[in-house]
Amino acid sequence: MDHRVENTAIGREPLMVTKTQPPVLHEDFVPRYDLVQFLRKGVHRKLTLLSAPTGSGKTMLLAEWSAADKEEHKFAWLSLDRQDDDPVRFWANLIGSLRVDTPDLGARSLAALEAGADLTKFVLAPLVNELAALPTKIVLVLDDYHHIRERGCHEGIYFLIAHAPHTLHVAISTRSEPPLPLGILRAHGQLTEIRGEGLRFTSEEASALLNEQMALELTSDEIGRLVERTEGWPAGLYLAGLSLDHHNDRHAFIERFAGDNRNVVDYLAGEAIYNQTEDIQVFLRRTSILERLSGSLCDAVLESEASSETLRDLERWNLFLVPLDERREWYRYHHLFGELLRVELKSKEPKLVPTLHNRASEWYRDSGMVEEAIRHATLARDVAGAKELILRHWVPYVNSGQTPLVTAWLGALPDGAIARDPPLCLLAAWLSMFGGDEEETERFLSLAEDGHHTGPLPDGTSSIESGAALVRAFSVFSASGGSGARAAARRAVELETDEASPWQAVVHLALGYSLYWSGEYSEARAPLEDAARLGEANEQPLIVVNTLALLSYVEHQQGNHGLAESYARGALEFSEEHSLAYAPQVGSAYVALGKVLAGRSKLAEAEAHLERGLELQREVGRHAEIADTLLALALVRRTRGDTAGARELVDEARGWVEGCTDPGILSTLLTQAQRKLRRASRQRVGQWEELSERELEVLRLLATELSQREIGESLYLSFHTVHSHTKAIYRKLDVSGREAAVERASQLGIL
DSSP states (O other), rough: OOOOOSSSSTTOOOOOOSSSOOOOOOTTTTHHHHHHHHHHHHTTSSSEEEEEOTTTOOHHHHHHHHHHHHTSSEEEEEEEOOOGGGGGHHHHHHHHOOOOOOOTTHHHHHHHHHOOOOIIIIIIIIHHHHTTTOOEEEEOOOTGGGOOOHHHHHHHHHHHHOOOOTTTEEEESSOOOOOSSSSHHHHHEEEEEGGGGGGEEEEEHHHIIIIIOOOOOOHHHHHHHHHHHHTTOOOHHHHHHHTTHHHHHHHHHHHHHHHHSSSOOOOHHHHHHHOOOOOHHHHHHHHHSSSEHHHHHHHHHHTSHHHHHHHHHHHTTTTTTOOOSSSSSSSEEEEHHHHHHHHHHHHGOOOHHHHHHHHHHHHHTTTTOOOHHHHHHHHHHHHHHHHHHHHHHHHHHHHHHHHHHHHHHHHHHHHHTTTOOHHHHHHHHHHHHHTTTHHHHHHHHHHHSSSSOOOOOOOSSSSSHHHHHHHHHHHHHHTOOOOOHHHHHHHHHHHHOOTOTTHHHHHHHHHHHHHHHTOOHHHHHHHHHHHHHHHHTOOHHHHHHHHHHHHHHHHHTTTTTHHHHHHHHHHHHHHHHTTTOOOOGHHHHHHHHHHHHHTTHHHHHHHHHHHHHHHHHHHHTTHHHHHHHHHHHHHHHTHHHHHHHHHHHHHHHHHHHHSSSTTTTHHHHHHHHHHHHHHHSSSSSTTOOOOOOOOHHHHHHSSSSHHHHHHHHTTTOOHHHHHHHHHHHHHHHSSHHHHHHHHHHTTTOOO
C-alpha cells in the first residue's frame, strides 16, 4: 500500500495524502454553526486566524467550514508538523496542497524553488499570478502553524497574504501568535480572527456533546458546573464526558471534579486512559510515539496483527482519535491526548521507547519514507541506523535545496557522534563548505582523514580520500580558481575511477573548472567534455549546464566564437528543459551567452544576459565567477558609453580578485580591463569628423547583427553603396573594423 500522494512536493519524498486533507468529521460531532458563519463572512478578507491552546477545536472548526463551504469555494489543506520547518519543504508542500483541481498549478514556482532561486521573485510572484487566473477562490488552510519557526517561511507567507489576489484566502490555525504583522492586516480590515475565548463551548454546545452525543443525561445545572470548571474548553468537556461514562454516581463525580482537588487535565486524562482495558491502554501508550497512525504501521511498532481493527474501535468509541482520510486508513491522536499518552509511556515503560522508535524507523525505511525513518532512528538513539540513512540519502536533498534539513539531521545526533565517524565528518565538511565556513570545512576534513574508514561510502563516493579531495577542490575554487583547486581536482579524478559512480561527472567538472581558471584552456576541454557526457548519462542536469557553459568560456577565449555560442545556447536550452532557468547554479550559462553576444556587438542583449548571470552568481558566491562577470559587464558598459559605470564594476571586481588566494587568469583580465578604461578616459570626446545623415543610418545598423547586404536591403541601398558608407565611417572615427566603430561611436555619444 502506497501511503503517499501522486503530486510529489519536493526532492525525493512525496507529500503524504493525510497532510493535504482535512480531518474527517465524525458523524456525531458537535456542529458550530455560528462560528462557521462567522468564518464564511470573512472569506473576502485576506487572512483568517484561529489562535488558541490545544484542545480548543481549531482544526475541527476549519474542517467543518471546509465541508460547509466546499460547493462555493475550493479548500486546499496542509497539516504542518516539525518536518515542515524548512523553507524549501514548507513552500513545496504548500504548492502541492494548492493543486486541488489543477495538477500543474505552481509548476514554474516549484521548479524555481527546487533550483534555489530567489523566493519572492521567482517562486511567490509567479504563484500569485497563477492563483489570480483561477476561476474559483481557494481557501488555503495551514493547520498547526505553530510548528513553523523559520523566518523565511513567515516572510514568504506575509508576502503571499499581502499580495493575495481575490481568488486566494489564507486560514491559519496555531497555538501561539504567529510572527506576522497582524496589526497592519487588522487596521486595513483584512483579518478575521478567533481566539481561545471565542472557541469555548456554550452550555448549549456542551449539552449537545454530553447529552446528545455521549448520552449522559446530565441536568442543566450539572452541565453548567462542568462548563464553569473547564471554562468551556472543548477538550476538557470531552475528557469529562469520557470519565463520567465510567462512573455510576455521576453527581458525586461532578461535585468532586468541581472542587479544586487536582489539575483538570491530569485528572480527566487519567480517568479517560485508566478506564480502558489493559490491552487498549498498552496500545494507546505505545503508539503515541507516532504522529500519524495506520494499521500496518501500528502492527510493526507493536509487533501485532490487529491494529486496524483496534483503530476502528477507538474511533467508534470517540477516544480522541482523528481520522485523516475517507478510507479510514490513517489517523492521529488529538494533540493533547497524544502528549498525555507520551508522558504515560515515559513514566510506565521508559526502556521500551527506543525499541518502539526503532520499529517505526524500520517500517518507514521499508516504505521509502526517508525523513520519518531518520527521525525515529534518531529518537531511538540508533546512531548507526540514522547514520546509514543520512549518508545514503543526503545528496538529493541538498541538490533540491534542503541543506538546512540535512544539517538538522546531523544536529540531532548525540554529541560527539559526528567527530567519531569519518563518513559523517566528510558530510559535515560538505555542509560547512556549502555554508562558506572554510575553517570548519578543513576541521571536519582533518577529522575524516584522521579516522579509520576503508571502502566506499553510502552516497557512492569511492573513499574518504576521494571525497576529501573533491570537497577541497570545491572549497578552494569557491574562493579562487588557482593551483590549489587544480591539484585537489586532479587527485579526486585519480581516486574516483568507477564510471558508474555518481561523482564521476562532478570530479571531471571540478578539474575542467580549475584548469580553465588557471588559464589552461586547451587542457580544460577534455575533462569538461567527459563531465558533460557523464552528467547527461547519470541524469545530473546542473552538471551538464555548468559544463556546457564552461566549454563556451573555453571556446570564446580561444577565438572559436561560433562553437562558443553553440555551447552557451545549449546550456540555456538544457536549463529550460530541466526547469533550472532560475537556479543560482546556472548563472554561468547566461554569462557565457552574454560574452558571445558582446563579441558580436549585440551590446544590449549582452548586457541583459550578463546582468542576469551576475545576479545568480552572487547568490552562489564564488569569487572567481563574480569577478570575471563584473569585468565582462564593465567592458560592455564602457563600449556603450557608460565609462563611469564600467569603472565602478571594475573597482568591485578588484575587491573580489584581491579576495582570491590564487586568482589565476583573473589578474590578467583585471589588468586588461583597467588598461581599456584608462585608454577610454584619455580619448578626447568631440574630435571626429561629422557623419552624414546616411552614414549615421548605416552606423546604427552596424550596431545590429545585420550583414552589409541586409543593411542595404533595409535602407534600399546597394551593397556597394553601403560598403562605401562603411569605409567612410571607419575613416571618420579612426577605427579599422565594425566592432571598433560601434564602440567608438558609443564613447562619443553618437549611438
